[in-house]
Amino acid sequence: MKQGEQTKLSIIKAANKLFYQQGFHKTAFSDIVKEVGLSKGNITYHFKSKDDILTAVIEHRVERTKQILTTWDQDYANADTRLLCFIDSLIDGKSALTRYGCPNGTLASELGKSNELTRQLSHRVFDLIRQWLSTQFLALGYSSEQANDRALDLFTRGQGICVLAQVYNDEDIFELQVNHLKALVSEKINS
Amino acid sequence: MKQGEQTKLSIIKAANKLFYQQGFHKTAFSDIVKEVGLSKGNITYHFKSKDDILTAVIEHRVERTKQILTTWDQDYANADTRLLCFIDSLIDGKSALTRYGCPNGTLASELGKSNELTRQLSHRVFDLIRQWLSTQFLALGYSSEQANDRALDLFTRGQGICVLAQVYNDEDIFELQVNHLKALVSEKINS
DNA sequence: TCAATATTAGTACTATTGTACTAATATGTA
DNA sequence: TACATATTAGTACAATAGTACTAATATTGA
Structure with a gap:
């Protein structure tokens, strides 16, 4: 990897962290500069x-999400195992998710209010996950329409849990609610 | 009402609107000044x-929420009617909720990241609604614990729907998903 | 009434915002 | 090597942020 690409990546990672932990508008350019540890001119x-950094951060999230979903596809053969894997990943990240909310959800909530372009960008990460969830439910035997419903339902609840857990800053609420989601996966078809 | 109180209220209302539609950090002091239509010095x-305005805005939301819940309590005798009323209110507000998300959820998401004080304030609005929902389920015959679960579940899903609908800017997703919530209310007990 | 207080407007101020610009250095290539 | 380009640092800049301050006007109560 060329030197410049390396630097670019470290900028993206620093900004990604700050946008997540502080929000986009709260994060100043100088905050990113400080976090990266390079000069302002370099950034x-x-x-x-x-805004360019923001776009790159979202692109980075899209790629990272693709990568994770692909890994799960490769590592696990069964759709129900994969779905449980998705849910477990939420529990694994409960500390940050409770403290700062869902990275994609909170960013979309913040930016969707005023910036149509970035709303659409966030939209892409959501589509990836929704699509993937839907595919898994399809593999479980649900009809195309039912699978979409299930995916949307699971996703919606995941987002809601993140909001509530963050508001109450309560990891127990988070874990308890997320465990409820497991029932959605193992539920009998056509219930 | 004294003159000053009137002015104070108009400031709160203007700020409330802007914090909702643009977010807190995106909203500048001068934006509020412009929206109110009075001088900067007056504000x-x-x-x-x-931050003082923010605190007042949240207090205002708490009072407004109390008021609405009380009205529902007075106007409707049955708990299931009240719960449907709550759900219908979401559908009534679907345009704004889809465009800007839930006022309380998005504000809490934004502020909860960095500001502990305002997280706790937002927390209060959430408590009011959760408590009220729980009371209704209790009246429907659920046990105390079950009622709390139901309330949390309903609330969580409402928040999740707002996030998704805003990301996709899709009122149809919103209405469809909210209508699903009605099933939660009319479901048989102990299912 | 008049004095005290509440309210409003207008201006001033410092700090910080995001971005532009220049100069220096590193890197790669012919 | 020498030249061109990529990368970095440092500084400068206009614009705006939020708040403080003063003076003018309204309102109130004795």
């Missing part, structure tokens, strides 16, 4: 504006 | 800081 060389 | 006379 603006690689990204001419804060 | 700082009534609220010495932007």
Whole structure:
């Protein structure tokens, strides 16, 4: 990897962390500069504006999400195992999810209010996950329409749990509610 | 009502609107000044800081929420009617909820990341609604624990729906999913 | 009434915002 | 090697942030 690409990546990672932990608007350009540990001029060389960094961060999240979903596809043969894997990943991340909410959900909530472009970008991460969930339910024997419903339902509840857990800053609520989601996966078809 | 109280209220209402539609950090002090239509000095006379306005806005939301819940309690005798009323209110507000998300959820998501005080304030609005929902389920015959579960579940899903609908900017997703919630209310006990 | 207080407007101020620009250095290539 | 380009650092800048301050006007109560 070329030197510049390396730097670009470290900028994206630093910004990604800050946008998640502080929100986009709360995060100043200088915060990113400080977090990366390079000069201001260096950052603006690689990204001419804060919005450019945001776009790159979302692109990065899209790629990272694709990567994770692909890994699960490769590592697990059964759809129900994969779905449980998705749910377990929520529990694994409960500390951050409870503290800062869902990275994609909170960013979309913040940006969706005023910025149509970034709403659409966030939208892409959501589509990836929804699509993947739907595919798993399809493999479990649900009809196409039912699978979409299940996926949307599971996703919706996951987002809701993140919001509630963050508001109450309560990991127990988070874990308890997420465990309820497991029932959705193992439920009998056509219930 | 004294003149000053009137002004204070108009400031709160303007800020409330902007915090909802743009988010807290995106909303500048000057935005509020413009929205209220009074001088900058006048605003700082009534609220010495932007954070003070925020606190007042949340207090206002708490009072407004109490008021609405009380009205429902007075107007409807049956708990299931009240719960349907709650759900219908979501559908009534679907346009704004889809465009800007849930006022309380999105504000809490934004502020909960960095500001512990306002997280706790948002927390209060959530408690009011959760408590009320729980009371209704209790009246329907659920046990105390079950009622709490139901309330949390209903609330969680409502929040999740708002996030998804906003991300997709899709009122149909919103209405469809909210209608699913009605099943939660009319479901048989102990299912 | 008049004095005290409440309210409003307008301006000033410092700090910080995001971005632009220049100069220096590193890297790669012919 | 020498040249061109990529990368980095440092500084400068106009614009805006939030708040403080003063003066003018309204309102109130004795």
